[in-house]
Amino acid sequence: MMKVETVDTRHGTLNKSGYSNGNTLPYTGTPFGMNYFIVQSQTGSSWHFDPTYPITQGFRLTHQPSPWMGDYSWLLFTPISGRPVSNDLNRLQSSYKESEAVFNPHQLIVESLRYRVKTTIVPTKRGAKFKLDYETDKEKGLLLTANESVTYEVDKKNNRLYGCVPQPVNDGKNTLNMYVVLDFDESDLDGIELKHIHDKNWKESSDVKDSFVWLSLATEQKNLTFSLGTSFISREQAVLNLEREVSPYSLEELTDQSAHEWESHLNRVTVKDKNRQKVDSFNQYMYRLFLFPQTYYERDEYNQTIHFDSYSETVKEGKLFTNNGFWDTYRTVYPLFSIIYPEMYKDILEGIKHFYLESGHLPKWLSPDERGLMPGTLINAVISDAIVKDILPKEEAELFLDAMVKESTEAPKERKFGRAGVKEMLELGYVSNKEIENVNQTQDNAYSDFCIMQAAKKLGRHDIEERYRKEAENYRHLFDKNTGFLRGKDSEGQFADSFTPEDWGFDYTEGSAWQNALAFYHDNQGYIDLLGGKEKFIDHLTTLANEKPVFEIGNYGMEIHEMSEMSTVDFGQIAISNQPSFHIPYLYAYAGKPEYTQHVVKQLSTHAFKDGFDGFPGDEDNGSMSGWFIFSHLGFYPVTPGVPEYVLGIPQFDEMTIRLDNDQSFTIRVEGNVPQNSFVHSIQLNGQMYENLFISQDDIVKGGEMTVRLSLLPNAKEYTVDQLPYSLSNDK
Known part of the structure; x- marks a missing residue:
């Protein structure tokens, strides 16, 4: 069993805006925490942390899910000794020793060399315990920085500080408030003083509204502790969260709990595995899987779940989660949760239900409210997968089915919600090229319609099932028989005269036709038929893999980071650096060539991912890329969420055990697991030879054992239609 201390949260945190090695932050918190804490090493952008830059400006309470989304409701804590020389963080920052700092999921320990204070932070879901160990007799203090003017109030009698951090949401129409309370151990302090800069001088005040304050701590003690509580509901709720989660426990007790x-x-x-480094590396990816979405609900005095509804600006009952881009996470995160954490999956869906009832729409990209990014409404895949896998109760499944039908037939009043091109999809069967990223929009809409079909089929709504079975084939409208690609059309049904497969953007999302014209996850056989058979399909995928990783900048007007990440590695046009390519290595199995899938997946897993600060081949995106790595090492992958099965690949550890919620386990044992063996020779499932190129959800979650024998050369064979992974065209 692995220990949390083996996880270094700095994995994948070496990033710039022009090149991503994950675009992750070194989050310390609890799984799915409401807040996380990071070391802030620089200001001026959303790239707050650089693992190779041994500078700290303080400890940032953050809610940033991605640098492309930015942070909100953040607050920076900077322990200091002596009088602050400025309110400029660049003048206040300090060095620290990277080799001595502790960056673990459950605790963060950093010693400031300038101020000679070691800070230990152990977070809870909605709070934290801080321990400050000073080596100096200078005046001790704590600086608090935010990007908005925070309202502070000091309670000297009880050594408490209250704060309210405002955050504009809903396109600036509403304000989200994060309430904080800092509670200092009375045995440590003689008192606290709140100061802010006024006329270039520090002025004491019992209450103040400012973005930068100095909390002076009067004490002779060199070891101080304080507790933090937060809430998005009220000051009283912040105190309740503090007194429930943090105050009753010592730092050591909270460390053990976390x-x-x-x-x-x-x-x-x-x-x-015989290679210990591989095992330790795997744990880094498991850690990333349990960070998002973040908890956005709290528990009242009666222990009932409540949350702040930013659309009505009232407190509502029930759970809610935020910080998730479903265009990314539906592909891997939720299918993994369906196996290893269905109860959490169900909780998140409860939150999605509340968001729908409060906003009138299913979410696309929450941070903390709807941000309206990325094509399609791929939350449908998250919902449908839960329905077909019996994770959702029937009543809620019916509500979600009606919501998905509504989103597919009614144009949203605000563009950030719902599908783009709803009217054109209904009239033309595709989104025309007057809409940017129209090929992705069309494919994602067709796949979402398939997900509606699957949910309706499970619920016995056969009228809806039959209608959306037809809609699920709408991707065919964009097939160009002359090039073999899906291409954008105008509203008259005409393709553009010129076409360059390597051109990024225009009709495609963050890629070219090579990566983005294969997104008919539910009907690969249909595309095989359009191309003219399996040989032409394999030829197409082989050309994709062997093509040079070249690109044209298209309508972006510059080289964006996804172009850079694809072009600097030698995997042809398989841009595993971005989500549209995640399923491509598994497509060979649909043409009966699983050996191609096995080889490509093992090469990507071995050479595209690294163990250090540069760990990921592109944006990690809320656990989605970690999910790809985990699935690909287990040896199966969810090409089609909404279908309860997984395409088989190649397992890459000596032994893997999935702990299931029913107290059962599914174990995968691998014979011949050496670097030179890149092919699966044979599979046994529960002692019986297994010939299918997919494995079902039921086979996994009921528990059992799979034994996989690897080989140096492929064991090529012919497969029947029934042995191939699911395609709509074969489901007649």
């Missing part, structure tokens, strides 16, 4: 909670999550999948 470590135990993390380990219970991380050990839902355990791996064994």
Whole structure:
């Protein structure tokens, strides 16, 4: 069983705006925490942390899910000794020793060399305990920085500080408030003083509204602790969260609690291998899987779940989660949760239900409210997968089915919600090229319609099932028989005269036709038929893999980071650096060539991912790329969420055990697991030879054992239609 101390949260955090090695932050918190804490090493952009830059400006309470989304409701804590020389963080920053700092999921420990204070932070879901160990007799203090003017109030009698951090949401129409309370151990302090700069001088005040304050701590003690509580509901709720989660416990008790909670999550999948480094590396990816979405609800005095509804600006009952881009996470994160954490999956869907009832729309990209990014409404895949896998109760499934039908037939009043091109999809069967990213929009809409079909079929709504079965084939409208690609059309049904497969943007999302014209996840056989058969399909995929990783900048007007990441590695046009390519290595199986899938997946897993600060081949995106890595090492992958099966690949550890919620386990044992063996020779499932190129959800979650024998050369064979992974065209 793995220990949380083996996880270094700096994995994948070496990033710039022009090149991503994950675009992750070194989050310390609890799984799915409401807040996370990071070391802030620089200002001026959303890239707050650089693992190679041993500078700290303080400890940032953050809610940033991606640098492309930015942070909100953040607050920076900077322990200092002596009088602050400025309110400029660049003048206040300090060095620290990277080799001595502790960056673990459950605790963060950094010593400021300038101020000679070691800070230990152990977060809870909605709060944290801080311990400050000073080596100096200078005046001790704490600086608090935000990007908005924060309202502070000091309670000297009880050594408490209250704050309210405002955040514009809903396109600036509403304000979200984060309430904070800092509670200092009275035995440590003689008192606290709140100061802010006024006329270039520090002025004491019992209450103040400012973006930068100095909390002076009067004490002779060199070891101080304080507790933090936060809330998005009220000051009183922040105090309740503080007194429930933090105050009753010592730092050591909270550390043990958090470590135990993390380990219970991380050990839902355990791996064994003769290469210990591979095992430790795997744990980094498991950690990333349990960060998002973030908890956005709290518990009232009666322990009932409540949350702040930013659309009505009132407090509502029930759970809510935020910070998730479903265009990314539907592909891997939720299918993994369906196996290893269905109860959490169900909780998140409860939150999605509340968001729908409060906003009138299903979410696309929450941070904290709807941001309206990326094509389609791929939350449909998250919902449909839960329905077909019996994770959702029937009543809620019916509500979600009606919501998905509504989104597919009614144009949203605000563009950030719902589908783009609803009217054209209904009239033309595709989104025309007057809409940017129209090929992706059309494909994603057709796949979402398939997901509606699957949900309706499960619920016995056969009228809806039959209608959306037809809609699911709408991707065919964009097939160009002359090039073999899906291409954009105008409203008259005409393709553009010129076409360059390597041209990025225009009709495609963050890629070219090579990566973005294969998104008919539900009907690969249909595309095979359009191309003219399996040989032409394999030829197309082989050309894609062997093509030079070249690109044209298209309508972007510059080289964006996804172009850079694809072009600097030698995997042809398989841009595993971005989500549209995630399923491409598994497509060979649909033409009966699983050996091609096995080889490509093993090469990508081995050479595109790294163990250090540059760990990912592109944006990690809320656990989605970690999910790809985990699935690909387990040896199966969810090409089609909404269908309860997985395409088989190649397992890459000596032994892997999935701990299931029913107290059962599914174990994968691998014979001949050496670097030179890139092919699957044979598979046994529960002692019986297994010939299918997919495995079902039921086969996994009922528990059992799969034994996989690897080989140096492929064991090529012919496969029947029934042995191939699911395609709509074969489901007649």
